Amino acid sequence: xxxxxxxxxxxxxxxxxxxxxxAMQMVATSKMKKAQDAAKSGRPYAMxxxxxxxxxxxxxxxxxxxxxxxxxxxxxxxxVIGTDKGLxxxxxxxxxxxxxDVDSSAKFVSVGKRATQYLSRTHRDLLADxxxxxxxxxxxxxxxIEFLLRAYGDDQIDTIEVLHTxxxxxxxxxxxxxxxxxxxxxxxxxxxxxxxxxVNDHDVPKDKREILIENRDEVLAELGTLYLKQQIHQMVMExxxxxxxxxxxxxxxxTDNAGNLINDLTLQYNRARQAAITQEIxxxxxxxxxx
Amino acid sequence: MPITLEIVTPDATVYSExxxxxxxxxxxxxxxxxxxxxxxxxxxxxxxxxxxxNGTVEYLAVSSGFVEVYSEKVSILTxxxxxxxxxxxxxxxxxxxxxxxxxxxxxxxxxxxAAIQKLEAATRFALAQQxxxxxxx
Numbered sequence: 001x002x003x004x005x006x007x008x009x010x011x012x013x014x015x016x017x018x019x020x021x022x023a024m025q026m027v028a029t030s031k032m033k034k035a036q037d038a039a040k041s042g043r044p045y046a047m048x049x050x051x052x053x054x055x056x057x058x059x060x061x062x063x064x065x066x067x068x069x070x071x072x073x074x075x076x077x078x079x080v081i082g083t084d085k086g087l088x089x090x091x092x093x094x095x096x097x098x099x100x101d102v103d104s105s106a107k108f109v110s111v112g113k114r115a116t117q118y119l120s121r122t123h124r125d126l127l128a129d130x131x132x133x134x135x136x137x138x139x140x141x142x143x144x145i146e147f148l149l150r151a152y153g154d155d156q157i158d159t160i161e162v163l164h165t166x167x168x169x170x171x172x173x174x175x176x177x178x179x180x181x182x183x184x185x186x187x188x189x190x191x192x193x194x195x196x197x198x199v200n201d202h203d204v205p206k207d208k209r210e211i212l213i214e215n216r217d218e219v220l221a222e223l224g225t226l227y228l229k230q231q232i233h234q235m236v237m238e239x240x241x242x243x244x245x246x247x248x249x250x251x252x253x254x255t256d257n258a259g260n261l262i263n264d265l266t267l268q269y270n271r272a273r274q275a276a277i278t279q280e281i282x283x284x285x286x287x288x289x290x291x
Numbered sequence: 292m293p294i295t296l297e298i299v300t301p302d303a304t305v306y307s308e309x310x311x312x313x314x315x316x317x318x319x320x321x322x323x324x325x326x327x328x329x330x331x332x333x334x335x336x337x338x339x340x341x342x343x344x345n346g347t348v349e350y351l352a353v354s355s356g357f358v359e360v361y362s363e364k365v366s367i368l369t370x371x372x373x374x375x376x377x378x379x380x381x382x383x384x385x386x387x388x389x390x391x392x393x394x395x396x397x398x399x400x401x402x403x404x405a406a407i408q409k410l411e412a413a414t415r416f417a418l419a420q421q422x423x424x425x426x427x428x
Contacts, residue, residue, distance in 0.1 A: 038302075041302060041303045041304075042301055042302070044297075044299045044304050045299045045300065045301050045368065048299055048359070048366050048368050049357075049368055051359070052332060052357050052359055052368065055332055055359075056332065137302075138301045138302065138370070142409075210329055210330060210331050210332075211331075211332045211333075212317070212319055212331055212332070212333040212334075213318070213332065213333060213334050219334060223357075229301075230301060233301060
């Protein structure tokens, strides 16, 4: 049996670990609330944008723009949104598991140190890596969008897909691989968006609106870019909300476990102390008896 | 009968109120929107947006984007929008100056096209604030 001094030292160690995990849990909780609100605030914009794209595209008999047309896929382009820091449970490993059955012709762009590390460790074709600040503004992700659009325009990649962690609620986050470009099925795009945000007015057809836009090709390209930008922004926000939620849950579990461990150790410590006392008494009384 | 004006930006819904009359800056000139307006989609350009509500007039500065009018509702999709009454003069002037300086410097140092377009958009938005402020006096 371990002696009392060793046990006391261990209790001390576990206590300070608990203090750290508890502090991290608090930080994650407050960040999580902000990130969740931010992830929700972009929704009206997404809905309105999708609506305008569908109405404008409806006017065309045939869309010849690159952003909206299918083409043979030689290289998939996948943007992986991971986290910078660890200690957030199985968030990143769940995310990367989705990549296991993507074949090696795919090219990758990564956000977050963990994603970059994973992709280079598995010898994937990594085109670029980006890092984002904690609360990314719309302008922060502009560089990523420009890079993706350039690669797509130059035929380096034939699709733009995003792998991110979708935020369902505080306890549930699920990795999702979403294809954004080419936008060849607008109806499906709009329906998916409605489903994701839980709005059910998709089936209500709107009357024709008069479209006063000239130079429609250019406008369609602009709408496509806006769509990509908005979607990626939304996914980054959701990934962050997921990250903070996962970290909060992981840290809460760690704090609870530390508490349990302390209880067990305290019990062991008391038992050891009592055993030592009993032992001493036995020795003393044995000594007096023998005299 | 009032119409609903809604201005949404990527970060939030900036404005959502019942109003009587809206004047929107578009690529085809300003359009005046009153109740029972025909459904329309148009391209929005950076400029001043005039809102009339219960006899009071308010100006907002908007950046470029799109505008949709549908069933008594005006939806504006833009990168940025500001209520101009909440901004003070010196700040706006400063913003205009800063944007113009950044733009001229950017042109000199041969930035790529996308970066210059971004600076131009910022300048236009700053100017739009100034114009809207001037009108609201």
